Every structure is written in C-alpha cells, then in structure tokens.
Amino acid sequence: MRSEKEMLDLIIAVANNDIRIRAVYLEGSRANPNVSKNIFQDNDIVFVVTETRSFRENKDWINSIKDKFKSLLSIFIKFTFFWRLWYSTSL
Structure with missing residues (x-):
C-alpha cells in the first residue's frame, strides 16, 4: 500500500502529464x-x-488513471471547469 505522500505525488504527476488539467x-x-x-x-x-x-467523449483516460491507482477501491472524478465571465459596464 502506498503512503499518503506517494499517493499525492502520483496524483500531481497525473495532473502534470496532461495539458488539459490546469x-x-x-x-x-x-x-x-x-x-x-x-x-x-x-x-x-x-x-x-x-x-x-475530450474527457467525456474518450474514456481511455479513466483506464490510465485506474492503472496508476490500483490500490483504490473506487475513483470518483469530478469535472470542474471555469467559465470566463465577461462583464461590460455602460455609462
């Protein structure tokens, strides 16, 4: 079983290796x-x-994460993305 630090390092590595993850x-x-x-x-x-x-249409990325986190019973993945809000002001 991996230590807490090893797990966090692995999670960060996954994020660092995918340019879509900000x-x-x-x-x-x-x-x-x-x-x-x-x-x-x-x-x-x-x-x-x-x-x-791209995450929704091609689910192969889930398998790559599961392979890295074999010790986990389940993986819960949340998608969070930021919408750029444009505010205009008129005088």
Missing part, C-alpha cells in the same frame, strides 16, 4: 487538518480542466 486539489476529510487520520479516508481529488468534451 490544477488539482484535495477535498474531503483528508484535506481537513482537524479530522483524525483513519483507514477509511480516501482521496477526494478534483481536477480543474480547460474543457470537458
């Missing part, structure tokens, strides 16, 4: 310093991506 962050109990560590904690990872279409 950021990655950790959510949930593992991200909360006030929660005691326990064996039931998982890695709730959010990838911030430039677009989602």
